[in-house]
Every structure is written in C-alpha cells, then in structure tokens.
Amino acid sequence: MALDIICETSMGTTVDAQHNHDHTYVRSVTRLNEVVFAWQRMPWLKIKPIWYLTGYGGEYDHHLKVVTDFTKSVIREKWDEFQKFQVDQRETKDKRSMAFLDLLLELRQEGLLDEEDIREEVDTFMFEGHDTTxxxxxxxxxxxxxYPExxxxxxEEIDSIFQGSDRDCTxxxxxxxxxxxxxLKESLRLFPSVPFFARNVEKDTVINGDLxxxxxxxxxxxxxxxxxxxWWENPNEFNPENFSEDKMGNRHAYADVPFSAGPRNCIGQKFAMMEEKTVISWFFRKYRLRSNIPFEANHAQPEIILKPSIGFPLIVEHRQPYA
Ligand code: HEM
Incomplete structure (x- = not known):
C-alpha cells in the first residue's frame, strides 16, 4: 500500500503493488534492499571481484537497471504528455494536486534539471518513501x-472525529x-524504521572531551x-505519553531522531505522518486488533529498514459500528 501511495504521489503512476506482488519493480526493490544490506554488513563484498564472484554484483546491477528503467520510462511518458499540453492549459493546472514528478518536469522545461537529475530525485523519493512508512x-x-487500553x-479519538462516517479524511x-x-511517534521511538544512518566528520570535532x-x-x-x-522511563515499554508536551519539553532535542536531524534530515516526515494517520484511522474506523503472541517475541531486526523477526501476525476483528 505504501508503495502504491508513493508511486502515485511522486510519479503520478501506479504499480498496484497491493494486488500485483509479482510486479518486476516490486520484486527488484525488495531484492535491492537485501543486496545493499549484505554489502553494508560484509566488508569483503566491497572488493569488486568478490562482489561479482558471489553473484551479488550481478544481481545488484540487474535489479538496479529494472528500477531505473521503470522510473525512466515513466519520466519519458510524463514528459511527452507534459509537452503535448498547451501552455495555457498547463497554467491552469492546480499545483496542489500535481505529482512530485510533474513539478520536476516544470523545472526541466525551465532548463533547471535534466532527465538524469529528475530520475535521481524520483528514485530517492520512491526508495525512502515506502518501506519506511x-x-x-x-x-x-x-x-x-x-496495549489494548x-x-x-x-x-475513541477516531470515533469523535468521524462519528461513524466513512467519508474521506481531510x-x-x-x-x-x-x-x-x-x-506513531512512540512506535518510531521503539522501532525506528531507519535503525541507523551514517555521517562523515568534515572537520576535527571534540564532543564531551572525545576527538x-x-x-x-x-x-x-x-x-x-x-x-x-x-532519557526514557521504562524504555522498552510502549507508552505514547512519552510524547506528551511536558515530557517532550524536558528532554534533549536529539534523544529522539527517527527522521535524523540537521540539514540532511528526512524531508518526507510530514508526508509520512499524514499517510500513516490516514491509513491507520481508516483501519480503526472498522476494525480492532489483538494478538496471541507476546509483544517482546517480535524482535526488531536492523536491516536497511527495521524488520520484524516474525512479521506482524495479528488477529483482526470487526468493530461494533459507531453508535
Ligand atoms: C516513517 C517514515 C520515515 C522515516 C522513519 C524516515 C527516516 C529518514 C531518515 C532517518 C533519513 C536520513 C537518512 C540518512 O541520512 O542516511 C531520511 C532521509 C530522507 N527521507 Fe525519509 N523517512 C520516512 C519517510 C519518508 C517519506 C514518506 C519520504 C518521501 C515522501 C522520505 C524522503 C526522504 C528523503 C528524500 C531523504 C533524503 C534527504 C536528504 O538526503 O537530504 N522519507 N528519512
């Protein structure tokens, strides 16, 4: 679902991943994540002959080509459409409902970006913007x-907003x-989708006496x-009150950085929150969840994205309609 959402908002196209698990793009994105994670954890794979002899190199090149070819073909198709548009029609298009790609194509028209620049931007969004959410x-x-309570x-909050209606979310x-x-914030604290990220030190820096x-x-x-x-009382417990105003006010600003911090932090964080609230509030308008497996039995497995060791085996029940 998250892949469909990001495809539609960033490229204005769909891979219908919810019904089409076998879409080549979907398969290649999944495999690329696995191969890149292997590259990160096994330093010897950084030696080119080993990279190729183990088969990882060939797989990586193949799947990367599938993914970039797909993006390129969508960009070309959209660029042709864009050019066919008469200027006056384009000017009337509402920017708020344009896909990210449409906005980039306008910059291409103005000579500020070329096709490769656009592909890089769109691919970054597609990659960062679906497995995370x-x-x-x-x-x-x-x-x-x-945590049923x-x-x-x-x-209760969702019912007070929608009062049983199945209208769209505003x-x-x-x-x-x-x-x-x-x-959502508490869940990202315990289970940050991006479990680690790296930064290069640009100049000698001393922090707490360490160089x-x-x-x-x-x-x-x-x-x-x-x-x-x-920084956190009972740090392994799920307690949304960790994000109440008074608790947040008394905490170091960098004690919680699921979206990183500083100039290269996540530019999709507001989008992520909107998407997740929309999807989860839809779900709880109709269903309740429970589980017969203990909370701690699901181990957080740090790969490029934080994976659950046993998936999310949950029991979904219809709710009584709101009265
Ligand atoms: C819960 C969801 C998300 C989490 C936890 C998350 C987390 C992060 C983190 C930690 C980084 C920094 C990575 C690094 O420096 O290596 C990052 C970067 C980025 N994220 Fe997200 N992200 C999420 C959703 C999204 C979405 C939905 C989009 C797009 C719509 C997005 C777009 C980006 C982009 C483009 C960057 C690179 C920014 C740059 O390098 O300047 N992210 N994200």
Missing part, C-alpha cells in the same frame, strides 16, 4: 494490538488526531539511542 505502520499496529483511546481531521500522532577526527564516519543508531534509560 510501511514498517512504521506495521510496528504501530503491532504495538496497539498489545491505548488502542481504545485511538478508537487535513483538518489529521490535525485532530493528536493521540494517534503520539502513538572525532576529520574523515571518520560516525554511525548514529536510533534503535539504541531511543531506548537510553537516561
């Missing part, structure tokens, strides 16, 4: 199933989902940082 939604549902509060509705937002020389690479691990008992 689907992992986050999965871990949130897993947590809510194990929290789940009830989410349902921006105003999303703003009102304050408790659900706390749950970090220019040129070294620092790996930030939110998965560990977010469970630091100095």
């Amino acid at each position: 689907s992992a986050s939604m999965g871990w949130t549902l897993w947590s809510l199933a194990h 929290v789940q009830e509060k989410v349902i 921006n105003d509705d999303l703003k009102q989902m304050k408790y659900l937002e706390k749950c 970090f020389p220019k040129g070294v690479r620092i790996v930030v691990v939110p998965l560990i940082l977010h469970r630091n008992p100095n």
